[in-house]
Amino acid sequence: MGSSNQWVAEWEVSEELAHKLISSQFSQLASKSVQKLGHGWDNTVFLVGTEYVFRFPRREIAINSLRMEGKILPKLKTYFSIAYSIPLFFGEGDYGYPAPFLGYPYLSGEFPIGLTDKQRARSATTLAQFLKNLHAFPVKIAQEHGVQHDHRNLTDLAMRKEKMHKFISDISHNLSEEEYYALSNYLEQLRTEKVKQKHVFLHGDLHFKNMLVDENGRVSGIIDWGDINIGHPACDLNVVYSFLPPDARSDFFKEYGDVDEETKILARLIAIYIPILIMMQAIDDNDERLVDEAKANIKRALAY
Template identity: 40%
Template sequence: MSELWTAERTVSLVWAAELIGGQFPELLPLTITLLGEGFDNTVYRVNGRYVFRFPRRSIAVELLRVECALLPHLARLQLPLQVSEPVFEGKPTAEYPWPFAGYRYVAGALPGRVTAEERIRSSRPLAAFLRRLHGFPVEQAKRLGVPNDRIGRLDLSIRLNQADSNMSKAIERGLWSDRHDWDELIAWLDERAKKSGNGSGDGIEGGVGNGGAFTEALVHGDLHIRNILVNEERIITGIVDWGDVHTGNPAADLALVYSYLPPEGRKLFFADYGEVDVQTRMLARFRAVHTTLFLLLYGNDRQDAALVEAAQDSLRLALNYP
């Protein structure tokens, strides 16, 4: 059975050069290098100044269109962290039937292994960024075509079993060893879901099973160690890959607080971002574990030892391991 990240089409370096050079001759002669491959896109750096993303799966096509409509508006806000800004709109061809896009290069590197002190130094820049992002007018985002959360990222009726299955896979493959903290987290969430569904009044209003009650916000939707960039001091400076952007529960983004920041950093973050209720924190922590387990299994499948180690670090933080 194919994994979630299995590509339907992969644009090779030579093919990417043909598509870019054919549609954007002003960029010739091209200097092009592979920057990375994700679940949804193959990414190339072009002429040192631009990044081109080519969808790998049909599901990513509409995501690309949405982010290209929204990102110019975010870029004009001069947010505390850099964001991708689309400047080239590639058209489908007979050979490659999907659109693709070129963005201004966002300087920085993937964080990899980062010390606790380095992580803490990112707390306040991240808080300032998410406070501004989550304050973006939701109605304006919707007019730009940004959807709501159509896939239930925080729908525990779906995601709990999915994450539990992935935890079992991680243990079976020797990538993780202890379920104790994970079992405590899902027991807490499961109990809250039952209470919110039986009319007791003790659960989360609206039901924890669908994300609970929350103030709708514009959210990135996929914040994790593969979509943040750091500078030479290992401080977060950029946020990339906006394909999952939507309007919904801010807990989807606050997951990064639990997968990247140690407890001291979380205190600094919420002091600047603003306090959130315990249910939102727990949903964010769950989302952090859910996403990180996918990254852990993906890194193992791709034999990417650096990603496996970084994902294990994130999982320890999200599960409150020392």
């Protein structure tokens, strides 16, 4: 895969540059160490001391999203009992770096990688309460703060299905025959082409790299809110299929509330679509651990 991939950085931020930007704008942090934690599609993440995490956009498309986080995330405080990223430091570009950046309290926990089904099931109610409250946030307030409606056209299943056919063809050499057949068979049997649009406030990018779990494997925090938008709840409900094992899904919906069949179909599709994208980037990064976890997410989502 070449540089046309949408996760390739337009700006690389080194630890040295991150330290220079942070210390020049926030003198109280000047003596703290700066350590790169990793990167996603849109941001590079650094641990500052042991108390803070800073996110720096890697691509121009991420700038407006980061500014949006700064405005809207503080408004959510009363909605959740679960920890989430609330920005404390608002930085601006300097030293040749063109983008704003944000700093947040460090949230303890690990990514939910390699958990057992039993561990995952413990979070069914926690996730349901979190998403029920998130989706109840007033859309009017979100709109007043500039939150946009779904820019990815998620309800068009036919378009997403077409993309997925290409993706699995591109990564076929990283799939076993059984894995390739399972994905192809799922897409072949998917008859729904479009679902009715709905409008709720969304995290917008909920998956295992944006979730944290405690030492017992229970979900303890939600991070990376760069894709906040107003759209179909299935976008976030994908975790019912990618994260939770099949026998825990009824517990989730018992707490969240039941949803129609179209929503479940779209949620399952996204639960497969997102891990495929994560796997594609992980293949580029030679990160076998993430490749394996993405495959496990897909396998769970395909299981009824």
